[in-house]
Amino acid sequence: MDGPKDKSTIALEARTRAADKLYSPSAARNAAPIRDVLAPLLGDGARVLEIGSGTGEHAEAVCLARPDVTWIPSDPDAASRASSTARSLEIPGMEPALAIDVSVPQWTEHLDFVDAVVCSNVIHIAPWSVAEGLAAGAEALISGDGLLFLYGPFLFGEASAPSNLAFDEDLRTRNPQWGVRPLDAVTKLMARHRFALHEKIEMPANNLSLVFRPEPQ
Numbered sequence: 290m291d292g293p294k295d296k297s298t299i300a301l302e303a304r305t306r307a308a309d310k311l312y313s314p315s316a317a318r319n320a321a322p323i324r325d326v327l328a329p330l331l332g333d334g335a336r337v338l339e340i341g342s343g344t345g346e347h348a349e350a351v352c353l354a355r356p357d358v359t360w361i362p363s364d365p366d367a368a369s370r371a372s373s374t375a376r377s378l379e380i381p382g383m384e385p386a387l388a389i390d391v392s393v394p395q396w397t398e399h400l401d402f403v404d405a406v407v408c409s410n411v412i413h414i415a416p417w418s419v420a421e422g423l424a425a426g427a428e429a430l431i432s433g434d435g436l437l438f439l440y441g442p443f444l445f446g447e448a449s450a451p452s453n454l455a456f457d458e459d460l461r462t463r464n465p466q467w468g469v470r471p472l473d474a475v476t477k478l479m480a481r482h483r484f485a486l487h488e489k490i491e492m493p494a495n496n497l498s499l500v501f502r503p504e505p506q
């Protein structure tokens with residue numbers, strides 16, 4: 290699958306490089322907290338699809354903790370895919386990265402069902418259509434007792450963390466289509482795709498881990 294035509298719309302973290310492997314200071318900071326929350330949620334031998342996997346450091350952290358899991362990273366950005374794929378050569382359970390842009394309709398075509406879809410730090414730094422595409426695709430790919438895991442900053446109206454309000458303003462200055470998403474808007478979007486919010490876990494630096502599970506049919 291090709292990535293988005295206008296690469297300037299893709300936001301990437303600050304990164305350093307060693308051969309194909311990229312290193313993001315923010316991913317290094319939040320990889321352990323995400324691993325500690327996510328690893329116990331995954332069932333035995335779970336198949337996980339990560340959207341917007343960036344450098345692949347989160348995939349690496351979870352796979353090292355859970356070698357029984359199969360983790361499929363994905364990203365529309367070629368350098369990010371090369372980084373995750375380089376890590377996959379060393380990390381049991383990690384597969385080479387797929388080229389997935391969730392704003393492309395029918396992006397799930399040709400993909401198998403998965404037990405979990407994981408997406409960290411993507412929906413605020415992309416147009417809202419990316420959140421919509423993520424929700425629709427996750428609905429198509431996850432069944433039964435699977436889960437959709439989101440990590441990142443979220444807004445709560447006037448109760449929002451000042452750092453997240455400032456981040457929201459900064460994002461909108463950079464691209465008017467970006468912005469920290471209100472939790473309420475995200476849960477309503479997910480509900481339209483039959484996902485209910487099961488867990489909301491406070492994370493360092495005013496981030497949240499959100500665990501959505503499919504509503505019984």
Ligand SMILES: C[S@@+](CC[C@H](N)C(=O)[O-])C[C@H]1O[C@@H](n2cnc3c(N)ncnc32)[C@H](O)[C@@H]1O
Nearest residue numbers: 302316341342343366390391392409410411415
């Ligand atoms: C800020 S980075 C986060 C990377 C990583 N998940 C992390 O938390 O460190 C955002 C990622 O989202 C990806 N992305 C942007 N638009 C996307 C889209 N339409 N579909 C899937 N991924 C996208 C970017 O290529 C980038 O790797």
